[in-house]
Amino acid sequence: MNSKEYFKKIDEMLYHYFDLTLKKEIAGRSFDLYGFCRLDNERYVATRSVKIWEFIDYEHVLVRITGEFNIDFYSQEFIDEVVAELVDAHPNHHQSYITFVNIVESQLRPEDIQAIKGLKYSKTFRLGLRGWCDLRLIVVDIPRSQIYTNKAGKEVAESYESLLEL
């Protein structure tokens, strides 16, 4: 499977639950695909207009195809800028996931894989009262047909791995 085919599969997978935009610029950098999902959780009594609580979860998926992998792309400063642009920690904000999906057309080196697994980013807003934001990094090694993720990305890795098998 080549990178374009895999990209197409991601597009099809995200299509049902995400609003998708091709060629989106975020924090000054270009991404091949941007997916946005919002999940509203609320409780109402008797009628929908009588809402007694509400919280909202978000996921932003940023997909890019690159020839090689470079961990420096995911610097602390850049991630801070992405979070500042995409995350609105309003009173009903619960959690936001920023999921970077990097489709790499060349084989990853061992130090790349180490760097991917070690990448951590988490931010809380107002000591957690306005929720938090976590970073997931999913890197697709096309030549090896393998997925590598950071710790936060493990919970969604299976979805991306299944695309390689199709």
Place this chain on the structure above:
Amino acid sequence: MGSMWLILISVACFLVAYMTYAKRLEEKWGVDKNQITPAHSKEDGIDYVPAKKPILLGHHFASIAGAAPIIGPVTAAQFGWLPVFLWIIIGGIFIGAVHDMGSIFSSIRHGGRSIAQVIDANIGRSGKQLFSIFAWLTLVLIIAAFMNVTAGAFVSTPEAATASILFIGLALVFGIVRQRTNLSLPLLSIIGIALLAICIAIGVNFPISLSATAWMWIFVGYIFVASVTPVWILLQPRDYLNSFLLYGILIFSFIGIIVGNPTIELAGFTSFQTELGYLFPILFVTVACGAISGFHSLVSSGTTSKQLDKEEDTRAIGYGGMLIECVLAIIALLAAAVITGGEASALLAEGGPVLLFATGVGSFLANIGIPAAIGVIFGSLTVAAFAMTTLDTATRLGRFIFQEYFVPEDEEAEGFAGVMGNMYFATFVTVISSAALGLSGAWADIWPIFGSANQMLAALALLSLAVWLASRGIKNTHIIIPMVFMFAVTLTALVFVARDNFLAANYILAILAVILFIMAVVLARMAFGFLAPEDDKAVEPGN
């Protein structure tokens, strides 16, 4: 007489009713397993989402079960155990469970719309504002009453107070760990239950003794914070852990009763008139959630009907869910009934119905090797936990109604409206009003009106069900008889409430009772003409 026989008789009655009477209702009403429910036909991933039967039963039961099926029977035991026992069984089987099942079924045949949605869509702004005032006052009353009941329990069982405070802390930590780690829910739940047991053990050794007034003010602070804090921090994890307390009480008490077969000490029948009033109508208003409660029709038609996977699930969720709550009510009754008259009066005076219930539970658990003192704390903790759930839910709802009254959804809040519509201000007003009512003791005078209004809602739900069945050409005698009974209960209760309040110069309460009376009579009169089945209408599937 041994209480084991009563619990076995009641469970047997409920099982037989579920397998026979509920099945008969399915056939009579035309429940169709091939009919597509609104959860599928209107599936939107938001409100209309099909849910599997066991999960929906859990959600539905958690929504309808609270402290009421415990406090009601324990309070009404003053009339003797037999009338309460018979009301729970007969009322539960022929009225309450039918009411719940009918509310779900009629809602799914109307596209999942609820009674409240129909009202909301059709009454004008003035009507809504009047209803809002009534609803807010009712919620202030509920908060005051539950704060009072829980404060009484903590004064009489300070060990339970410590355990409850630790339980809140445990819920906070549980929520954070669940959200921020990869630990599985089953593993976390086991750890949570173990820590819950430790909370009780700590409570035994480090009781916190404060006055009832002090506890009331602590509750004011607690419910203020709990109702403005995001739900994932406290409310959701606490409610999840609460469910283990509920299942624990049900299972352990049932086993304890079977193993120990404690003797019923309470008289079968004491008097037609007690401190509470006359057996008719007071028994049928006091024991609501354990037999029939109008509030259930809001839950059944509000959310449950929108998630029903198949029509045939109505029996398990509507009818079955109510019967499980009836079992809880029977256990509560037996907890009061196994205590001697003198001790029961002393416990009621010292700690109210919660202490009486908890002491009974303690004796059940002692039969299976759990020390009675631990059982008492466990019982008090369970009731307190449910009462606190009701407290912050009622506060949130009261806040919402208060805010919306001054700032309707489609308008911007500025100036005075901006202040009144502020979340913190609205919460503060609601909580302080409740505290004032609770501390004054006046809530005890108002509670009978609330009970009557709740049962009036049940009568109205049965009325709408009867009218709908008639429109489909289905004989509805099995609904009309309970409906007439509930109207009789409600109207009689309101007459007594009006009379007593006029005599005590509480004119506002008296007038409120009169207004509710008139409303009920007018509605019944309007629907009277539609109650007879239309002979020329065949029962068509899907109608």
